[in-house]
Amino acid sequence: MEPAPSVSSWAEQVRAFAGTFAADPDIPSEWASQILAQAQYNARVKRLMTPAQGSTSTVRDWQGYRARLVSPARIDAGVQFWRRNQQVLQEVQKQWGVPASVIVGIIGIETSYGQNVGNIRVLDALSTLAFDYPQEHPRALERAAYFRKELEQFLRLCRANGLDPLSITGSFAGAMGIPQFMPSSWMLYGEDYDSSGGVNLLTSAHDAIASVANYLRAHGWKPDQPAYFNIDLRQTTAAQMATLLAPDILPTFDQAALTALGAQLMPSGQRYEGQMALVELKNGENPPEYIAGTENFYAVTRYNQSSYYALAVLQLGEAVQRRFDLLQPTAAPAAPVAASSLPTDAP
Known part of the structure; x- marks a missing residue:
């Protein structure tokens, strides 16, 4: 594993990046410099992004993967999440055409309904990957450029939404909040559904639900169609x-x-x-x-x-909806979700 960059190299790259905001009307250069100067190199982030030596393929196990993610505990947590947010899920499904079960499935897989949003400071994760992306990766230069863009978007969204960039934590790749959005996705697809004055994907389930729906619709989801x-x-x-x-x-x-x-x-x-x-x-x-x-x-x-992720999302959402429907006092089913239902007929 290659060593961490020297302190002087790190500081030089950070200063150079901060200087790119000198003529930016939305990001005060002094503020950007002050924030970026507090970024800390995270060796664990680089290690998690570094491809395993000699690894050319991964043996997949769909049934094992499914068992871990579509678990009884996650289904139970999904039912509780659906109950707490039932009205918003119905409204969002009607507005964007994305089934409630698919939204619940994504949020369940991503963070267990907000219970596990990541504990790595996003500023550090993005800075590490922007200025010292693992050279073992076949597209290292391209990936480093991607994370520099995400670091820029992170600063922009913090300014736009009144967030403290020094306190936000997320995944080792810099994904944040209940739906684990990268900064650019937050900026492009984030929805202030509860009209709080800013997009809050860190603690607002309503904003997270609407943002997931908006993201999927923007990426080609077709209402009332199967998955x-x-x-x-x-x-x-x-x-x-x-x-x-x-x-x-x-x-x-x-x-x-x-x-x-x-x-x-x-x-x-x-x-x-x-x-x-x-x-x-x-x-x-x-x-x-x-x-x-x-x-x-x-x-x-x-x-x-x-594809393993996508099917786990869909099947978790289906399992949650089945349980949710069974537990309804009136026994009235939730809105039909033909878009994610797996037929029971077998070959």
């Missing part, structure tokens, strides 16, 4: 499977194309007219599982570029 389907691949040849898997999670095939390649959706998905991708979920040494992911499945992967 994924079960699929029958028993008639698919090895060559056809290779063709189906080539686009990865990018929706590429319509119903006719899937059928031509030997793949068959279950009856509940055969009326869908949009584009889909064959999504492979590996199970370690056991056979993989497959689903057909739609444009809405792909939209969830814009939050975190992992």
Whole structure:
């Protein structure tokens, strides 16, 4: 592992970066310099971002991953979160067209409904990655530039929302708050839903709910559309499977194309007219599982570029909604969520 930068090198880069705000009307240069001078190098952040030596691939285990994230404790916490925020979830679903279950699933996976938002000072995490990104990464220069932009956006959002940049904590990558937004996402998609005068993703569940919905809608979520389907691949040849898997999670095939390649959706998905991708979920040494992911499945992967993450989000939200509906005194179900429901019919 390469050593930490020297104190003089660190200070020089920080001073140079602070100087970029000299002509910025929104960020006082003196304030930026004062804040950035208090940034501290965090070796743990760099270590967590450094690729493991000799690692070329990761053995995935979807069932193990799902068991950790779609757990009874997280489902119970999700029901409580839904109860506390039921009216806002309904309003946001109506306004943005994103199902309450998907929003609840994302917030549950990201921070267990605000219980685990990260304990690393964001200023330190972003500064470390902006000025000393691990050189082992194949795109180190590009990633360092990305984190310099995020550091700039972090200062802007703190000024715009009256936040103290020295006290905000988050993930080792600089994600913050109940929905774990990066600074640029906070600035672009954050919603002041409770009209407090500023976007508060640190403690406002209402702002977090609306911001997640706004983010997904901006990244292609289509209201009243499914997110994924079960699929029958028993008639698919090895060559056809290779063709189906080539686009990865990018929706590429319509119903006719899937059928031509030997793949068959279950009856509940055969009326869908949009584009889909064959999504492979590996199970370690056991056979993989497959689903057909739609444009809405792909939209969830814009939050975190992992098919495992997206399916865990959707299935956690579904599990929470089922439990929530069962516990309602009137037994009246919540608004239907065809957009994230996995059919029960099996191949």
